[in-house]
Amino acid sequence: MSETAPQPVTAASNPPVQPIGSNLLPSDVVRISATKDVPQPDRQLTKVAKLIDVSKCIGCKACQSACIEWNDTRPEVETNVGVYENPHDLTPNMFTLMRFAEWVNPETDNLEWLIRKDGCMHCEDPGCLKACPAPGAIVQYSNGIVDFVKENCIGCGYCVTGCPFDIPRISKVDHKSYKCTLCSDRVAVGQGPACAKACPTQAIVFGTKDDMIAHANERIEDLKSRGYDNAGIYDPAGVGGTHVIYVLHHADKPSIYNDLPDDPRISPVVEGWKGVTKTAGLAVMGVAAVGAALHGIFSRGNRVDEQEEEAAERLVKADSRDQGGTV
Amino acid sequence: MARLYYSEKGDRIEDTHPVTVSRYRGITRANHWVTAISLILLLLSGLAFFDPSLYFLSGLFGGGQTARWLHPIIGVVLFVSFLGMFIQLWRLNLPRPEDTTWVSQIGDVVKGNEEKLPELGKYNAGQKFIFWAMTVLIVVLIVSGIMIWEQFFGELVSIPTRRWAVLTHALAAIAIILVFILHVYAAIWTRGTLRAMTRGTVTGGWAWRHHRKWLREVAGRRQNGPAE
Incomplete structure (x- = not known):
């Protein structure tokens, strides 16, 4: 290994022919689940993003095939129930899924076929990572990739609870959580994600987040010139922006794309659970336990005295209860 | 047989000199300790x-994965064993008029001035509070716990419901830990109590001091019943 890989700026480049060192290092991690003090990385990687242009997607599922192939997963063969989604939902073996919606545009009365590639959005403020109780099971790199470290995963499902997009799936086989990695293992060696590489219409592209935003804006301009007045970018601020972003022809109505959340954010319930409940709960339990232990050691206790033993004896020996009551 | 107001059928005077009173049968004690050990493991x-x-506490169970699958199973064990205790104990834990007096004179309780307090049946209001608090919290914990039991009930409720369940579970767990601390503390502070759950008996003086109505009923039953 003579050199380390460059940071990838496109998914189109071909892989190097020489062995090449990883450029996504443990020291590039900025957040670690259930870990308070993460050392400040000595470098800041360029923020990356995958742009999914929904208006260019033809629903061919090459991205799904590429994802399965690269990640070497084996999604179960299911039965056809008359819908295009295959499999029917994200699974521990299917990290990305084309979701198909048939939507009648009330303004034009046209049927629009909205196809959205679903999968992890790689939030800047990841709800999964916030909810995770297992140290080191979820990490975030300084380039924005949120990755699950399966060795540390305990399969509790808290990431499912924390995720605003309903993405992680827990395997019934090894009881570990799975989702899109943004092909962190490819990015580490200078390659873009497999889905972006495979996409025949370049509806999926990959690069630095700045480049992707610029590209998205070009696409939006084009869409607006063709009558999609509400075309826009989906990079939701509620989760600090995401590293998977969409171009939507109807960006004013994300929910028509198979319930893409209009304004995703980490639920206040999750924030309350991981915030004040934890801090106040620990404090209250700690004070109660220590207080009880100290008082238990130093107090004399509530003791029974000799007269009371004698009184009981008289009561029990007495002929009747009435007599026994008068001492 | 006369109706029992303050005692269980199995409660009886075991010895008269010195007086010892049987408070819990072996099966009740065994069940109590199953519940207690389960609670500690769950905690x-x-x-x-x-x-x-x-x-790091997950290391006691052999790691996070093991702790994760074991926790809810112990929860079911606790639920079942507590249900057994509930069926045995609920009747004598119903509120009584003297409980109001007892609570209003809580200062005398804390100071140990028990001669100023009303005579009590098998349980005082504090013990009754622990009983009902445990009951309510265990029901809340098992219901919310099943909702977040990923391994078998991952699909049971929607994700928003699951968020409420996980928060409720945490709050109820904090509450039950506080009740548990109070329960253990009170059992130790009130000297002579622990043996009721180990040997099953208490001294006559203990019964006279803390649960005199109970002692009277148990003693009266002995005298009114058939010859020894």
Whole structure:
């Protein structure tokens, strides 16, 4: 290994022919689940993003095939129930899924076929990572990739609870959580994600987040010139922006794309659970336990005295209860 | 047989000199300790998931994965064993008029001035509080716990419901730990209490001091019943 890989700026480049060192290092991690003090990385990687242009997607599922192939997963063969989604939902073996919606545009009365590639959005403020109780099971790199470290995963499902997009799936086989990695293992060696590489219409592209935003804006301009007045970018601020972003022809109505959340954010319930409940709960339990232990050691206790033993004896020996009551 | 107001059928005077009174049968004690051990194991494994600083507690169970699958199973064990205790104990834990007096004179309780307090049946209002608090919290914990039991009930409720369930579970767990601390503390502070759950008996003086109505009923039954 003579050199380390460059940071990838496109998914189109071909892989190097020489062995090449990883450029996504443990020291590039900025957040670690259930870990308070993460050392400040000595470098800041360029923020990356995958742009999914929904208006260019033809629903061919090459991205799904590429994802399965690269990640070497084996999604179960299911039965056809008359819908295009295959499999029917994200699974521990299917990290990305084309979701198909048939939507009648009330303004034009046209049927629009909205196809959205679903999968992890790689939030800047990841709800999964916030909810995770297992140290080191979820990490975030300084380039924005949120990755699950399966060795540390305990399969509790808290990431499912924390995720605003309903993405992680827990395997019934090894009881570990799975989702899109943004092909962190490819990015580490200078390659873009497999889905972006495979996409025949370049509806999926990959690069630095700045480049992707610029590209998205070009696409939006084009869409607006063709009558999609509400075309826009989906990079939701509620989760600090995401590293998977969409171009939507109807960006004013994300929910028509198979319930893409209009304004995703980490639920206040999750924030309350991981915030004040934890801090106040620990404090209250700690004070109660220590207080009880100290008082238990130093107090004399509530003791029974000799007269009371004698009184009981008289009561029990007495002929009747009435007599026994008068001492 | 006369109706029992303050005692269980099995409660009886075991010895007269010195007086010892049987308070809990062997099966009740065994069941209590199943519940107690389950609660402690649940507390340790649950706290491991509650805060990263306590995650090391999962090591007691052989790691996070094991603690994760074991925790809810112990929860079911606790639920079943507590249900057994509930069926045995609920009747004598119903509120009584003297409980109001007892609570209003809580200062005398804390100071140990028990001669100023009303005579009580098998349980005082504090014990009754612990009983009902445990009952309510265990029901809340088992219901919310099943909702977040990923391994078998991952699909049971929607994700928003699951968020409420996990928060409720954490709050109820904090509450039950506080009740548990109070329960253990009170059992130790009130000297002579622990043996009721180990040997099953208490001294006559203990019964006279803390649960005189109970003692009277148990003693009266002995005299009114058939010859020894």
